[in-house]
Amino acid sequence: KAIEKIMSSETTPADPVPTEGTDVGGNLNSNNNQDETGKLRLDNTEGTEAMSKRQRKKLLKQKQWEEQRDLRKQKRKEKRQKRKLERLSQLELSNEGNERKRMRRDVVPSTLRLIIDCSFDSLMELKDVKKLHKQIQRCYAENRKALHPVQFYITSHGGQLKNNMNETDKGWVNWKDIHIRPEHYNELMKKEDLVYLTSDSSEVLNELDESKAYVIGGLVDHNHHKGITYKRALEEGVGHAQLPLGNFVKMNSRKVLAVNHVFEIILMYLEKRDWKEAFFSVLPQRKGAVPLGEANDSSKCQLQEKEVAENEGSNSDSD
Numbered sequence: 240k241a242i243e244k245i246m247s248s249e250t251t252p253a254d255p256v257p258t259e260g261t262d263v264g265g266n267l268n269s270n271n272n273q274d275e276t277g278k279l280r281l282d283n284t285e286g287t288e289a290m291s292k293r294q295r296k297k298l299l300k301q302k303q304w305e306e307q308r309d310l311r312k313q314k315r316k317e318k319r320q321k322r323k324l325e326r327l328s329q330l331e332l333s334n335e336g337n338e339r340k341r342m343r344r345d346v347v348p349s350t351l352r353l354i355i356d357c358s359f360d361s362l363m364e365l366k367d368v369k370k371l372h373k374q375i376q377r378c379y380a381e382n383r384k385a386l387h388p389v390q391f392y393i394t395s396h397g398g399q400l401k402n403n404m405n406e407t408d409k410g411w412v413n414w415k416d417i418h419i420r421p422e423h424y425n426e427l428m429k430k431e432d433l434v435y436l437t438s439d440s441s442e443v444l445n446e447l448d449e450s451k452a453y454v455i456g457g458l459v460d461h462n463h464h465k466g467i468t469y470k471r472a473l474e475e476g477v478g479h480a481q482l483p484l485g486n487f488v489k490m491n492s493r494k495v496l497a498v499n500h501v502f503e504i505i506l507m508y509l510e511k512r513d514w515k516e517a518f519f520s521v522l523p524q525r526k527g528a529v530p531l532g533e534a535n536d537s538s539k540c541q542l543q544e545k546e547v548a549e550n551e552g553s554n555s556d557s558d
């Protein structure tokens with residue numbers, strides 16, 4: 240009995256005898272293939288020979304995992320930086336949005352109606368119609384940006400201008416805050432509200448009346464049709480006025496401005512309430528606009544003449 244007891248405590252006959260390098264389940268013997276942390280090691284070739292295919296794969300994967308540790312660290316770092324940059328740019332965008340919102344909040348539309356009268360379409364060559372189209376696009380863009388945008392009308396819209404707009408800028412049908420109408424302006428406005436802006440008028444516009452409807456002749460004519468808008472205003476019996484250019488500016492060419500310049504001067508005046516500032520921020524150098532009193536400065540005049548020559552061929556009508 241004593242002998243039986245001793246035998247059963249030393250070996251159990253049912254237990255398989257472990258082979259060298261593997262444990263009971265055919266797993267690696269911890270002495271050969273596992274480090275002190277219990278992880279599998281590949282350096283024991285003897286061990287790997289005795290390993291199952293699954294075991295070798297597992298070991299290989301573990302080796303790769305360890306080799307790529309630095310790479311993973313680097314990738315994590317890059318990811319963190321990328322996320323940081325994304326957060327920053329989102330913050331910037333929302334700030335920009337706030338700024339734009341703030342700017343839009345400051346916008347106070349004027350009640351002043353500003354009309355471009357396009358009833359002279361048949362008097363223009365196609366190349367000048369195209370210039371007028373560009374000037375109108377410019378007016379539209381400036382009005383959309385303005386602090387005090389006007390009630391913008393394009394009247395007698397049709398003919399060559401409409402065709403050119405359809406051909407080259409179909410988007411005009413979606414323009415916002417603008418009335419593009421085929422009717423003549425006198426079908427849309429009360430006669431007493433109308434003031435035709437024309438450089439030939441004897442009246443000088445000193446103040447803008449925001450209850451009025453000011454008309455700009457939609458014409459690019461290189462002065463071939465001198466005084467045409469003044470005659471139109473007289474025939475129709477509507478008010479007329481010229482911009483007070485002569486009070487503030489000495490021009491080295493005639494005082495006939497392009498449609499978009501007149502439009503922009505009105506927008507700028509509504510913002511600054513100062514004609515001189517409006518003229519000088521809008522008028523191009525080539526018009527030779529000099530504040531009165533400085534006009535005798537001969538060096539300045541020479542410079543302006545040179546600039547006129549250099550700018551010949553621009554698309555404004557004032558050539």
Ligand SMILES: C[S@@+](CC[C@H](N)C(=O)[O-])C[C@H]1O[C@@H](n2cnc3c(N)ncnc32)[C@H](O)[C@@H]1O
Nearest residue numbers: 436437438455456464466467468481482495496
């Ligand atoms: C290129 S001009 C057309 C010139 C055309 N021969 C005429 O008799 O009106 C375009 C339009 O801008 C306006 N305009 C130009 N210069 C002006 C000025 N100094 N004062 C008022 N309006 C002006 C007029 O309405 C004019 O019809």
